[in-house]
Amino acid sequence: MNFEPYIVSPEQYPLALSKSPYKPKVLYAMGTLPPADSEDSATHNGDGIPTTDERRGNAPVGIAMVGTRRPGPNAKILCKRLVESLRGTRAVVVSGLAQGIDSYCHEAALEAGIPTVAVLAQGLCTRIEGTRGELARRILEAGGALVSEFEPDEPAYKGNFPARNKIISGICAATLIVQSKAKGGALLTGEFTRKEGKPLYAIPGDFDSEVASGPNALLDRGLAKPVFTPESLRSILGFPKSESISLKELSLAGTHLDKATLDFFRRVNGFRKTFTELQSEFDFNISQLLTILTELEMAGLAHTDDNFVFQFDGVN
Template sequence: MRFDPALPYLRLAWCLGFSTSLSPDCPHPLLDRDGEIEKWFGLSARELEEKGLPKAARRRLLDRNRGRDMALAMLRETERLGMGLLWPGHPDWPRELEEQADAPPVLWFLGTPSALDAALFTVVGTRHPSPYGIQAGTQFSEALALGGCHIVSGLARGIDSIGHRAALKNGSPTIAVLGSSLDQLYPPENKELARGILRAGGLLLSEFPPGQQAFKNSFPRRNRILAFLGRGVLVVEATLRSGTLITAEWAATRGKPVWAIPGPFGSPSSRGCHKLIREGAFLADHPAGLLQDLELEPQTPAFSREGLSDLDLQVLEQLRQGPTPPDALSTATRSEIQRVLASLEILKAKGLVRRLEGSLYARTRYS
């Protein structure tokens, strides 16, 4: 199997357990894996107990035959579903995770791992943003994308989705870290967004094996990966009880800078951000200011005609006149409507056009 080198990491992941609760102030001791990973499978019951491992993890580590069987079963299911695997030592393993003792032993992925090679920045916030939060999340995320960052977020409702969509709108790959397995995507209404991420050269990541649905502890676990991957974390809106604050706490405990956007003083969705700012987070009061803090300049890549058909170029030329519906493009280019619709999908995937309300299409700043 092409994933054979991942077997010991899959065994370790199974031994750890995929439902173990993790928090910034109480990481799992098994994750502090200095030295060779195989050493964990040769320790005695006493040695495992001395290392402070929970009883369930000790039992799994000592059950060597079952551990191998479970790892092989996960491997077969991974290949059957067409997923990829990353593990420490893999050429595409995120460099941001290399020094993190709390990093997962293995990551499942769909999409393009090279999306991890760019500067990564994490954008998180409430699942129920206010109109102010929607506007702020969109504008800050667009600025980061134009500054050359690949946005990392959790594919959740609300700010996460806004961050991903802002990246896609501006032709930038984006990375989604799920709180479920890749084949049990949550929330289900974001399946089309996930497909858009893949079409645009982005990446879906999960530490959960095939078949694992989202559960109560899966999102706090996922949040540490969000914190680790980005060079920093931006919190758009958050209540005082928001799980978003867990992401910020993971980042702060690992020396990652955190920015928070202030909001109306009476808004519950701003209180989490105000708390972070009082506790030392950087003030994100304008997208240009955030780019300045990061020493980034907005980038507008040159438009390339490579891979575009004559019809694609005609459609782009017609869209110079402003937002246009497909039937008008069909008439103007003297082409069948189905060919025009196919052309628009190609141009959308390349980030050259975007769909507006009312079935209108418009050029992006990249075209």
């Protein structure tokens, strides 16, 4: 595929950007941009995010997910669980294509089939080195987009990053800081989000964890709202639970469940079961049962609000 940068007209700025005080004078893009917010999407829920019924045509909603370039050891799993919770919603995952948290969130979105947009601090024709360049290519090939306010051949100067962070905030309806040190670009994005009056969320962490010091400080000062469980992000953002999906639709989408998981699902489909009940009805050990439940949740065939009672919904 051959992707060339193009100039986006102001009325076609993606998602919420055209309404943001941080909208740039010029915006370049590669790939397919999500549409601009409609004029009637000004009504919001209690957290400031347009609700599904209030968005004309169920328009997509940008969710910024940002963090440090040097995250903790379990960060990739954390990002995957956070992004997976948005499967089946109108969310578009927006981040900055940096190493670490940003790249993990883009990758998780690609794996989950969720649209993703990368905002760059350099021109779109400037070479992106290493695995980040490969990730940028995958985003474009999956139907996502790269955007930048900088001339196509401009390198990634240090002074470009605050402008990049403003666009990340401006595009999105809310921002989640996954992991950050006490100082960093993710916190700057969060500050821009707060100045726009948009919801800011953060993942709490251990008191002595360097990569949790930024989120913990925001939470301690009441500047962000906590997301304690990754799977709760969907409901915290106000997105409804997934609609029922058929096994045939899953297969066509490239999701294939193994025989044990399929047999399990066919027995429990349509029921609400506690974890204890599932243990008593099946001969799986705890590890096997948790693996099956996670697989079904990721496929949109099961959901839980408390990790104890599970609702199984699907069309056989």
